[in-house]
Amino acid sequence: MEKRIRVLVAKPGLDGHDRGAKVVARALRDAGFEVIYTGLRQTPEQIAEAALEEDVNVVALSLLSGAHNTLFPKVVELLKEREMQHVLIVGGGVIPDSDIPGLKQAGVAEIFTPGTPTAAIVEFIKVHVTQ
Amino acid sequence: MDIVQELLRGSRRALARAITAVENDYEEAGSILQDIYPFTGRAHVIGITGPPGAGKSTLTDKLAKEYRGQGKTVGIVAVDPTSPFFGGAILGDRIRMNELTMDPGVFLRSMGTRGSLGGLARKTVEVVKLMDAFGKDIIFIETVGVGQSEVDVIKAADTTVVVLVPGLGDDIQAIKAGILEIGDIFVINKADRDGVERLNTELEMMLDLNPEKTLWRPVVKRTVASRGEGLVELLEALENHRTFLVTSGEQQRRRSARTKNELLVLLNEHISKKVLEKITVGGELDSFVERLENHQQTPYAIVNTILAEMLR
Known part of the structure; x- marks a missing residue:
């Protein structure tokens, strides 16, 4: 038996900067994860569908546009609709500290703001993924 | 309900979970494959292979849309390399196929090679079977970007499409063996670039020189996949090949060799x-x-x- 953690790295919404997402994707790959990268400007529906088809353990959302309070909870909800409530959802980007409790309340497991070492993200995923 | 029954009833989530079980060799993998076996063998399995950057994903995306337009359902297995050093992988084929994600008639799954060296992932053949049993009419296998000898795709596909691009140099002699021997259809993609005539001529000459006179003479088609050019002709070639496979008995022969x-x-x-x-x-x-x-x-x-x- 060979379990391998699969992570969907997705950029919901309209901002066109995926440097951060790519750095994280690379770090996750180097940690031995299979990273499915979907590119820019994904709708929450596309993200949920891709997560379903790829049967991922983790959905990592990156967003710099400020729309996180709308888009992150939407992804959580759509995954639940698809009976994928076990999927670990994490987020990253320029997200104000004051928004973080609300996002966690909505079902995002953790938010990683700028300056987080990639090793911390890897560690968090390793600890929290339930196979 | 049993995962296989759910899968056969059309649950996409069940298909996704069955693929994971098979790919990871979970305990239930054997019984899943056993239970779906009677429902396999219906789909037309098309392998898309070629060097990195030739346009395999883009071409697969466009072909999938054409088949959807004909009302056929489509499965896609997209393979990308696993890092030999870290064991992880970045699977990026969805980037070029994002529009297919919202089409419930398409199921796209990315796979890492996980140490397999022949251009496919370790369990690609089994994943194709799952999609076949699920009821997909057309199943694409997009290989990793290949060089000269990654020819495993013929073990899994009914029709193998080799995608090439002009301008890779006059090295066609050097790559005569290996992937140039496995194509049922050759596609010269990015055919708006210089060197297309030359590549075309070289391919045709190579195919004419083929000592083994088989029943099917591979054809060469030109496309500009990003703009959708040449797709109609390519679809026609795919259909011709499928008809050939069935009427000539070649399908039977290939599948029996594969089964063995x-x-x-x-x-x-x-x-x-x-x-x-x-x-x-x-x-x-x-x-x-x-x-x-x-x-x-x-x-x-x-x-x-x-x-x-x-x-x-």
């Missing part, structure tokens, strides 16, 4: 596993290695001993 191969692979896998279990449990393996290091015995003699023991 799959059986042998499976047998091999299980025998290896059994032997390994047996010789590791009591620490025999280590003592064998020790004897080898001390030059007390040869590996050939040891293998004979183990086999004699097992097959008694």
Whole structure:
């Protein structure tokens, strides 16, 4: 038996900067994860569908546009609709500290703001993924 | 409900979970594959292979849309390389196929090679079977970007499409063996670039020189996949090949060869596993290695001993 953690790295919404997402994707790959990268400007529906088809353990959302309070909870909800409530959802980007409790309340497991070492993200995923 | 029943009833989530089970060799993998087996063999399996950057994903995306336009359902297995150093992978084929994500008639799954070197992932053949049983009419296998000898795709596909681009140099002689031998259809993608005539001529000459006169003479088609040019002709070639496969009996021949191969692979896998279990449990393996290091015995003699023991 060979379990391998699969992570969907997705950029919901309209901002066109995926440097951060790519750095994280690379770090996750180097940690031995299979990273499915979907590119820019994904709708929450596309993200949920891709997560379903790829049967991922983790959905990592990156967003710099400020729309996180709308888009992150939407992804959580759509995954639940698809009976994928076990999927670990994490987020990253320029997200104000004051928004973080609300996002966690909505079902995002953790938010990683700028300056987080990639090793911390890897560690968090390793600890929290339930196979 | 049983995962196979759910899958056969059209649950996409069940298909996704079954693929994971098979890919990771979960305990239930064997029984899943066994239960879906009677429902396989219906789909037209199309392999898309070629060097990195030739446009395999873009072409697959466009072809999938054309088939959807004809009302056919589509499965796609997209393979990308696993890092040999870290064991992880970045699977990026969805980037070029994002529009297909919201189409419930398309199921796209990315796979890492996980150590397999032939251009496919270890369990690609089995994943194709799952999609086949799920009821997909057309299943694409997009290989990793290949060089000269990654030809495993022919073990899984009914029709193999080799995608090339002009401007890779006049090296067609050098790559005559390997991937240029496996194409049923050759596609010159990015055909708006310089060098297309030359590549076309070289391909045709190579195909004419083919000493083995087979019933199907591979065809060469030109596309500009990003703009959708040449797709109609390519679809026609795919359809012609499928008709040929069925009417000539070639389909039967290929599938029977494949079935035999799959059986042998499976047998091999299980025998290896059994032997390994047996010789590791009591620490025999280590003592064998020790004897080898001390030059007390040869590996050939040891293998004979183990086999004699097992097959008694």
